[in-house]
Amino acid sequence: DADVTQTPRNRITKTGKRIMLECSQTKGHDRMYWYRQDPGLGLRLIYYSFDVKDINKGEISDGYSVSRQAQAKFSLSLESAIPNQTALYFCATSGTVNTDTQYFGPGTRLTVL
Amino acid sequence: ILNVEQSPQSLHVQEGDSTNFTCSFPSSNFYALHWYRWETAKSPEALFVMTLNGDEKKKGRISATLNTKEGYSYLYIKGSQPEDSATYLCGIIQGAQKLVFGQGTRLTINP
Numbered sequence: 420d421a422d423v424t425q426t427p428r429n430r431i432t433k434t435g436k437r438i439m440l441e442c443s444q445t446k447g448h449d450r451m452y453w454y455r456q457d458p459g460l461g462l463r464l465i466y467y468s469f470d471v472k473d474i475n476k477g478e479i480s481d482g483y484s485v486s487r488q489a490q491a492k493f494s495l496s497l498e499s500a501i502p503n504q505t506a507l508y509f510c511a512t513s514g515t516v517n518t519d520t521q522y523f524g525p526g527t528r529l530t531v532l
Numbered sequence: 533i534l535n536v537e538q539s540p541q542s543l544h545v546q547e548g549d550s551t552n553f554t555c556s557f558p559s560s561n562f563y564a565l566h567w568y569r570w571e572t573a574k575s576p577e578a579l580f581v582m583t584l585n586g587d588e589k590k591k592g593r594i595s596a597t598l599n600t601k602e603g604y605s606y607l608y609i610k611g612s613q614p615e616d617s618a619t620y621l622c623g624i625i626q627g628a629q630k631l632v633f634g635q636g637t638r639l640t641i642n643p
Contacts, residue, residue: 461621
């Protein structure tokens, strides 16, 4: 079984709809992250959490919110989806040392019409 | 905002040739540099984490060097194979403890 899972894997939604992307991990890591990938722009950090009580904004948090329900779960919400939020979204986890590598989920491809 | 630059953005290399590409970053408050390999339709996977000036890491035909004083890292691939085709991402951690990625170098190996 995969260490980092994301649901759904693909989603098509309409402008103005609320949508939640979920991430679960079995690695026992405290740190979790949400990134989005757009062609030619690499990975950009949306939100990150260093433990259950810690939530931080990343580079591009506007239009998004997150919830850290447990050590193993970190969800990303789009309260009112817009077309420029169409992207590939990745969840990642890591240990607490900055030299620990990040482990990525399989990604969620979101299309907002 | 931390600016991490990777060059070139894309690269086509003949099978069997060696190649290299660059990650540039601000040298102040440097903590660590991460290299990831990202194949199409898969998730990024870690290649190296480097922290010390002059550090060199190697995994098979892939190696990396780090110069923290001038703010750059090179990734080298020796004897490129089709399975090396991927996007290679560089990420930097400064004092804020979050990883900031460059835009990646997309490598295509031509058979």
